[in-house]
Amino acid sequence: MRIDIVTIFPEFFDVLDLSLLGKARQSGLIDLGVHNLRDSTHDRHHTVDDTPYGGGAGMVMKPEPWGNALDAILGAQPESDPADSATTKTPITGNAADAPTDTGPILIFPSPAGDQFTQAMARELSLEQHLVFGCGRYEGIDQRVVDHYSQRGRVRLVSLGDYVLNGGEVAVMAMIEAIGRLIPGVVGNPASLVEESHEDGLLEYPSYTKPASWRGLDVPPVLRSGDHGAISTWRRQQQIERTERVRPDLMPRRVS
Numbered sequence: 001m002r003i004d005i006v007t008i009f010p011e012f013f014d015v016l017d018l019s020l021l022g023k024a025r026q027s028g029l030i031d032l033g034v035h036n037l038r039d040s041t042h043d044r045h046h047t048v049d050d051t052p053y054g055g056g057a058g059m060v061m062k063p064e065p066w067g068n069a070l071d072a073i074l075g076a077q078p079e080s081d082p083a084d085s086a087t088t089k090t091p092i093t094g095n096a097a098d099a100p101t102d103t104g105p106i107l108i109f110p111s112p113a114g115d116q117f118t119q120a121m122a123r124e125l126s127l128e129q130h131l132v133f134g135c136g137r138y139e140g141i142d143q144r145v146v147d148h149y150s151q152r153g154r155v156r157l158v159s160l161g162d163y164v165l166n167g168g169e170v171a172v173m174a175m176i177e178a179i180g181r182l183i184p185g186v187v188g189n190p191a192s193l194v195e196e197s198h199e200d201g202l203l204e205y206p207s208y209t210k211p212a213s214w215r216g217l218d219v220p221p222v223l224r225s226g227d228h229g230a231i232s233t234w235r236r237q238q239q240i241e242r243t244e245r246v247r248p249d250l251m252p253r254r255v256s
């Protein structure tokens with residue numbers, strides 16, 4: 001998978017040299033390009049922001065640097081003709097399940113006003129060939145950037161959760177980690193991906209390792225019984241109990 005990131009803080013992504021994603025980059029499973037938005041400005045001060053039309057607090061990211069940076073990554077594409085289904089790229093704004101299967105790049109803007117990032121979305125995006133992330137700062141990016149590229153290709157606004165971060169970098173890091181580990185070969189043992197929280201709609205069961213007793217707390221005896229059927233039943237019960245207690249909102253969606 002090719003991943004491009006546009007940001008005014010490229011250093012945020014130095015950590016992608018580490019751990020499993022670092023190994024995935026070394027082995028060629030992930031090909032990463034981090035682009036400084038300021039390199040796409042043409043003024044002496046490398047300005048990327050300006051005051052908002054209509055007034056109000058804060059600054060807004062200017063469209064021109066974004067246009068320059070994204071055209072260089074995506075290529076300057078003509079507006080899609082809706083009558084020509086062979087060239088039309090449907091903007092994705094709805095649920096992950098609605099996503100068309102398309103081979104062109106998908107442009108993702110992290111935004112608290114976007115669709116909620118989920119494991120299902122991570123899995124869907126892990127099947128893409130090319131992801132391009134645009135990290136907003138200040139009060140966000142001029143809306144015309146989203147509108148322009150939505151007319152030319154697939155664009156998605158994605159929220160990490162119902163809170164506001166200072167910028168898109170941390171959100172993009174989280175998304176890349178969740179997506180990257182689903183690319184075949186990135187996690188050594190693919191079986192470890194199957195029984196995780198949110199994969200089947202439930203939270204994961206609690207895990208234990210040695211020693212069998214620690215500070216007066218014992219590992220549940222069933223896990224030491226060697227009875228795989230009983231262990232499996234116990235784990236399923238734990239998943240259901242935990243999900244009902246912590247995230248009852250997930251229960252209707254779960255697979256029984």
Ligand code: SAM
Nearest residue numbers: 110111112136139140159160164165167168171
């Ligand atoms: N004024 C914007 C609003 O109220 O929706 C918030 C701007 S925020 C300070 C700056 C940038 O951080 C956003 O453009 C976005 O890239 C990123 N960001 C903030 N919260 C986020 C979230 N929950 N999920 C994804 N990205 C977020």
